[in-house]
Amino acid sequence: xxxxxxxAMNLGRRRRTAxxxxxxxxxxxxxxxxxxxxxxxxxxxxxPSIMRxxxxxxxxxxxxxxxxxx
Numbered sequence: 547x548x549x550x551x552x553x554a555m556n557l558g559r560r561r562r563t564a565x566x567x568x569x570x571x572x573x574x575x576x577x578x579x580x581x582x583x584x585x586x587x588x589x590x591x592x593x594p595s596i597m598r599x600x601x602x603x604x605x606x607x608x609x610x611x612x613x614x615x616x
Contacts, residue, residue, distance in 0.1 A: 568576070
């Protein structure tokens with residue numbers, strides 16, 4: 547190991563060490579990407595069902611049907 551010379555300029559500084567692995571920000575980005583892709587997959591899988599429900603909702607009158615169907 548190389549000894550570091552202590553001067554007034556670097557007295558309060560910490561030396562950076564090489565770390566193996568991910569930083570907190572990289573981990574957070576990876577988690578957001580994973581959750582986002584899972585949500586997009588579920589939404590795309592359920593899209594035909596959502597479209598069918600919207601079609602049924604429009605056929606029954608939507609919001610205007612409140613007085614016809616109590």
